[in-house]
Amino acid sequence: MFSPALEALVDALRCLPGVGPKSAQRMALHLLERDREGAQVLALALGEAAERVGRCQRCRNLTEAPVCAICEDPRREAAVLCVVETPADVLAIEQAGGYRGRYFVLMGHLSPIDGIGPEDIGLDRLQTLVQEQGVEEVILATNPTAEGEATAWYLTDLLAADGVRMSRIAHGVPLGGELEYVDGNTLMHAFSGRLPVSR
Amino acid sequence: MFSPALEALVDALRCLPGVGPKSAQRMALHLLERDREGAQVLALALGEAAERVGRCQRCRNLTEAPVCAICEDPRREAAVLCVVETPADVLAIEQAGGYRGRYFVLMGHLSPIDGIGPEDIGLDRLQTLVQEQGVEEVILATNPTAEGEATAWYLTDLLAADGVRMSRIAHGVPLGGELEYVDGNTLMHAFSGRLPVSR
Ligand SMILES: [Zn+2]
Ligand SMILES: [Zn+2]
Numbered sequence: 001m002f003s004p005a006l007e008a009l010v011d012a013l014r015c016l017p018g019v020g021p022k023s024a025q026r027m028a029l030h031l032l033e034r035d036r037e038g039a040q041v042l043a044l045a046l047g048e049a050a051e052r053v054g055r056c057q058r059c060r061n062l063t064e065a066p067v068c069a070i071c072e073d074p075r076r077e078a079a080v081l082c083v084v085e086t087p088a089d090v091l092a093i094e095q096a097g098g099y100r101g102r103y104f105v106l107m108g109h110l111s112p113i114d115g116i117g118p119e120d121i122g123l124d125r126l127q128t129l130v131q132e133q134g135v136e137e138v139i140l141a142t143n144p145t146a147e148g149e150a151t152a153w154y155l156t157d158l159l160a161a162d163g164v165r166m167s168r169i170a171h172g173v174p175l176g177g178e179l180e181y182v183d184g185n186t187l188m189h190a191f192s193g194r195l196p197v198s199r
Numbered sequence: 200m201f202s203p204a205l206e207a208l209v210d211a212l213r214c215l216p217g218v219g220p221k222s223a224q225r226m227a228l229h230l231l232e233r234d235r236e237g238a239q240v241l242a243l244a245l246g247e248a249a250e251r252v253g254r255c256q257r258c259r260n261l262t263e264a265p266v267c268a269i270c271e272d273p274r275r276e277a278a279v280l281c282v283v284e285t286p287a288d289v290l291a292i293e294q295a296g297g298y299r300g301r302y303f304v305l306m307g308h309l310s311p312i313d314g315i316g317p318e319d320i321g322l323d324r325l326q327t328l329v330q331e332q333g334v335e336e337v338i339l340a341t342n343p344t345a346e347g348e349a350t351a352w353y354l355t356d357l358l359a360a361d362g363v364r365m366s367r368i369a370h371g372v373p374l375g376g377e378l379e380y381v382d383g384n385t386l387m388h389a390f391s392g393r394l395p396v397s398r
Pocket of ligand 1: 056057058059060061067068069070072
């Protein structure tokens, strides 16, 4: 390539998920030909975020404050806690709207094969939080994968001892989804999770 | 969103071409959860490139030196000059391999509607370069669009006066491309540009 600085930029852009060599090149050229200001703004935002964003002391979500805005918000019900695997899950639920409780972010899931045990996903802190915050219901929203399910079961056992009401979010055919396009696992899950109807 | 620094990063990532709100969010979370070092490296590379990359005094390509590596390379034929619209075109030709001449990068094309005239795409400098560098052949590799074609015709008139051999790269059905998937314009171009064959 014709410039070491450009080459370094193309290489660095490849740390972004879903960005291959071709799109890294397209991004770098776009910024240098047409949006130098955008490049400077992005450089600053990256530096600031990488340096300042840490984890909430209470829920482990990403935040630059000691305690995140959701945990600090007095309008969010402290008695309901939703357990998710990642900050992206929190965003998805917040963007869907409607949920008024708080969160606990595992930042992963139990995975004995990878050596990830209960403390690595903050379960000691979760148990303390449930007790201190007076949590009455825990909604398990870990992913419907083998690891996510195993984590949900582990949590059920762990927190049942504290007399907390436990629930698992429903899994099945997405609303508006056509049956023929839903994958087989989801479909079988929807069948085994069928609910009685009456009129 | 739960953190102003994270929100600023998501916004800033949207200056990248092809990055919408969802993928900007995915990128930001990925960097903060799993690749802080990558974020710092990218911040640095962006700042450096935005500050240091300018244009080659000779060919107008992006470079951080006064004259770019291709123009400086004594093994590249100075007598052959390929005129392209953008640095991305240079990269595409270089990555295809085989071309051993030099380049001139217009950084655009003639567009009277947008007020882009000959001097805006450096044609005064191109004419000087052709004379000073002893260019014997100019290969016109502007895009096969209305503006690219008009620019190629303008250049043909401009440089013919200097006694330079002018050529236009071939356009037609891509090698390995199946006729049925080639767009109509390309196909018609391929027909009108047909060459006699004999055996
Ligand atoms: Zn929090
Ligand atoms: Zn040059």
